[in-house]
Amino acid sequence: MSNPGAERSARSVPDRPGPTAAERASAEATRPAQERYSIRVTSRLTSIELDTLRMWERRYGFPRPERTSGGSRLYSQADVEALKLIKRALDQGYRAGEVVGKSVAELSKLVLVSSQAPSPAPTATPTVATVLSALTRHDLARVRAELRQAAVMLGPRRFVVEVVHPLCARVGELWSDGTLEVRHEHMLSECSFAQLRVLMSAYEDRPGAPRVLLATLPDERHGLGLAMLEVYLATSHVTPVFLGVDTPADQIVKAARSHEVDAVGLSVTLVSDLDSTKRHVRWLLAELPRRVSLWVGGAGGAELGLHDEAVRIVGTWREVDEAISTLPRRAT
Numbered sequence: 001m002s003n004p005g006a007e008r009s010a011r012s013v014p015d016r017p018g019p020t021a022a023e024r025a026s027a028e029a030t031r032p033a034q035e036r037y038s039i040r041v042t043s044r045l046t047s048i049e050l051d052t053l054r055m056w057e058r059r060y061g062f063p064r065p066e067r068t069s070g071g072s073r074l075y076s077q078a079d080v081e082a083l084k085l086i087k088r089a090l091d092q093g094y095r096a097g098e099v100v101g102k103s104v105a106e107l108s109k110l111v112l113v114s115s116q117a118p119s120p121a122p123t124a125t126p127t128v129a130t131v132l133s134a135l136t137r138h139d140l141a142r143v144r145a146e147l148r149q150a151a152v153m154l155g156p157r158r159f160v161v162e163v164v165h166p167l168c169a170r171v172g173e174l175w176s177d178g179t180l181e182v183r184h185e186h187m188l189s190e191c192s193f194a195q196l197r198v199l200m201s202a203y204e205d206r207p208g209a210p211r212v213l214l215a216t217l218p219d220e221r222h223g224l225g226l227a228m229l230e231v232y233l234a235t236s237h238v239t240p241v242f243l244g245v246d247t248p249a250d251q252i253v254k255a256a257r258s259h260e261v262d263a264v265g266l267s268v269t270l271v272s273d274l275d276s277t278k279r280h281v282r283w284l285l286a287e288l289p290r291r292v293s294l295w296v297g298g299a300g301g302a303e304l305g306l307h308d309e310a311v312r313i314v315g316t317w318r319e320v321d322e323a324i325s326t327l328p329r330r331a332t
C-alpha cells in the first residue's frame, strides 16, 4: 500500500546534503526554543561553573541532563530554574550537600525564608508582561514558572505589590474590553492563589503579633485581594487569620471572638451589592467586641460612602501600612 505522506516527504528532500549528526547535536544543544540548554548555556544562565555542574551530577545525581546522540548534555528549563535557586541558596550560605537535588518548591521556601531584601532590586515589569503573554497563549506552565520565579526574586511583599496586584488589575481591564475571557482570569486567579499559598507556608504565628481576620461578606467571591493582603500582613509581622470568601456576618463575629483578633478586614469589590454590604458592616460594628477595629478594603470600599470613624477604608498599600501601624502589640 502506498503512503502518500512518505511520498510527499521523499519528494521534498533537498538536493544538498543535510546537516551531519554532529551539527544537529550541536544545534540542538543550544536551541532555547525547545527549552533544552547545553552545559555552556546552562552555566551562563545560572552562574555555576561547568566543572561544578558535572561534579554535582556525579556526586548528587543532579541535574541529570538528557544527552544528545553525540553525548552532549542537554539541560531542561526545570533544571535551569532549580539551579538558579541552588545558586541563590549557596550565596545565602547553604552548602551544596544541603541544597543540590532538592525540589524547586523546597528550594523556593529555603531561599525565601533566609533572604532579606533582595539586592540589587530586580524589576517586576517584565514578569507582568510575560505572564500576560503566557496567559493569552494558555501556557499554564509558563504562568506558574514566571510567578514562582518572581516570588523568589522579588520576595513576598514586592511580589504582591508589584506583580500580583497589577496583574489582577490589568487582567480585569483586558477582560472588560474583551481582549481576555473569563478562563484567562480563572487561570490567573488559580496560579496566583497557589503561589501566594506557597509563600504563606513559610510563615508561622508569631507570639505577641497582632491578629487580623480576613473575609468577604455573602455573595462576594473575589478573594484574591484578601490572599494578597494575607501575605502582606505576614511580612509586616501581623498574623493573618484567613476565613475566606462569602462568609455570613455572624460567622465573622464568632471567628473574631474565638481567634481573639485585633481587627477584621473585609474585601469589597464593585460587584458587591453596596446597600447590603453597608447593612452588614453596620451590624458587624454593633456585634464585634469594641476593641476590634473594622477595615474595609478593595475597590468597592470607597464607594460605600461609610463615614463612620469606627470603619477604616483602605484602598492602597500605603493605607494598609497606616492601618497596620494602629494595631496594638500584645504582651508575649
Ligand code: B12
Pocket: 165, 168, 169, 170, 171, 172, 173, 175, 176, 182, 185, 186, 189, 219, 220, 221, 222, 223, 224, 225, 226, 228, 229, 264, 265, 266, 267, 268, 269, 270, 271, 295, 296, 297, 298, 299, 300, 314, 315, 316, 317, 320, 323
Ligand atoms: C479575579 C477576578 C474574578 C475572579 C475572582 C477569583 C477569586 N477567587 O478571587 C472570578 C472569576 C470569580 C470573578 C468573578 C466575577 N467578577 Co471579577 N474580577 C477579578 C479581577 C480580575 C481581580 C479581582 C481582585 O482580586 N482584585 C483585588 C485587587 C487587584 O483589587 P483592589 O480592589 O484594588 O485591592 C487593593 C486594596 O484595596 C487591597 N485590598 C483588597 N481587599 C482588601 C481588604 C482589606 C481589609 C484591606 C486592608 C485591603 C484590601 O488590596 C489591593 C491593593 O491595594 C477584577 C479586576 C480588578 N481590577 O479587581 C475583576 C472584577 C472585580 N470582576 C468583575 C466582575 C464583573 C465579575 C463578575 C460579576 C463576572 C460575572 N459576570 O460573573 C463575577 C462576580 C462574582 C461575585 N459574585 O463576586 C468586575 C467588576 C466591575 C464592576 N464595576 O462591577 C471587575 C472589576 C473586572 C472588570 N474590569 O470588569 N472575578
